[in-house]
Amino acid sequence: MSLSEFYSSLGESLDEVLGRLGMESRIVKYLGLFVSDPSFSELKEAFANNDVKTAFRAAHTLKGVAANLGLNTLSKSSSELTEDLRPLAFTENSKALLEKVELDYTVAVEGIKQLS
């Protein structure tokens, strides 16, 4: 899969990211780093440990990183989770919001792994 196909498959635009970050090779490099970034696993772990402070921080980080790489669907779902956790308390929505983030994250990571 090419980089442009990857972004299309997610419903995003490569051109928007290229406009900001300049070169395809660099975008590929950052996507690789994104896969090894621990924020998502930290988020899951924080939920498991009932650690809302870490969960908020991880969601916030994920939102920023995804936005920079043009992974806007993931950035949006992370943003909703971030706002939900901002008062530093889990709500009845938190679980569902996390599931949406997990879905978007998994789709993105699977796609990145298939990049040629």
Place this chain on the structure above:
Amino acid sequence: MDEKRPLILIVDDVALNRTLLSDVLCDKYDTIEAKNGNEALLILREKTSEISLVLLDMVMPEKDGMEVLTIMNKNGWINEIPVIMISVETSHSLIEGAYSLGVTDFIGRPFDEMVLRNRVNNTIRLYAKQKHLSDLVLNQIYEKTRNNSMMVTMLSHIVEFRNGESGMHVLHINTITEMLLRELLRRSKKYLINSDDIGIISTASSMHDIGKITIPSAILNKPGKLTPEEFNIMKGHTINCAQMLNAVPFGKDEPLMKYAYDICRWHHERWDGNGYPDGLKGDEIPIAAQIVSIADVYDALTSERCYKKAFTHEKALEMIHNNECGVFNPLLLECLDAIADRLVSSLQTFDWGKQADKDFFYIADSMMKDRNAPVYNQAFRQYINESKKSHFFCSMLDDIIFEYTYSPSVMKISTTGAQKLGLPNTITEDENPNGVPQNENWKKIKNILLRHTTPKDIPYSVRQTLYIDGKSTPCKIKVLQIWNNIPNEAPVLASVYGHIDVLQQN
């Protein structure tokens, strides 16, 4: 030109974000990375004067961006180092909070690299310009202060020279005035002077006797007792000086001028009203003049004059307390007693370079306190603090420590060290070839200093017997050489720092 690249500190807990930023900036800048607030603060403390810009994330573990900003404010770093905050945060109040903590700019995620690069360039350029200007101003102030102190010292020396006295009198008055003032400020808030006035008053004290240029030499330098007529003429130096200063066409409202006037006119007034020229009483006499009158009397008593021998420190204090030189403000006498122990050693260790630097420290201190005109130059601030630190540590040490510069040849020895070696604190050979002490210790130390040598980066030791407190004692002299490396020229030995270890005799 091989110019140093500006250094940017990137603070973000996510490796991906740090890489992204340093990739964008690495063609023009050096970068250093911190992965949380604590790391960032450690780097800032170490490299305050090297860092040109901080790119700061907002949400991080171990101190977030806001906490870093708070501490940067507390330490004054925010005035010298610009901070650009980068965050995906959209909360209006949080972003406003960051601005109120002094960030120069806020960049939201996702950011456009071209915009980031330009904001970084502009911020660094603006700050560099500001830093350059503040360096310029500081250098000029430093030059000016040194020149002013030197000018005042020269003028007052001319007067002293005509009196047939060494210039030491003026320097002593300076020191005593300053010490008394500090003590007075510590004890009482009664007088309307603050710490900024200390430097001005002690400078003005140098001029207390300039009125004596109007007194004929025959009276001024008469060895015996003056006749009543002659004494009346002599007393005129106070009024004459006041008239001279009044005739100066400008600067009437300057504190230095006002204090100089008070001191010149009234430094012979006495607390009980029995002084001259106006017979003022108690606090009718301006406080600056009261202080200088005590300093003047103390130094006159403890120095040799054409009409008298020098009294000891103890005898001088006793005579002042017994009102043998007129009556003084009881509060100032308390101050004199409080500083008495330190006074003797302070007067012995006086040197002009230190005095000029001290004047500069005053200005520097009040500039640093000034919220409207903060000092941006961290290197300068560190220099001031380092100098104060080494002054302090040297004064604490009982060891023999010295510092020798080759051209001009100047040797400076720690106070106790100089006493043990029987040498003066400062030995300047070039200007004063006849004043070189014919002292065995000095000959031996100089032999070691002048030995032919090649550049060494680590200290080395030489064994040498020296006369310590007059007794021949084995010693170890440890020295560190400082070489000046000028490109394409042979290195020149510039100075030496030394420590003399007195070995126990077997």
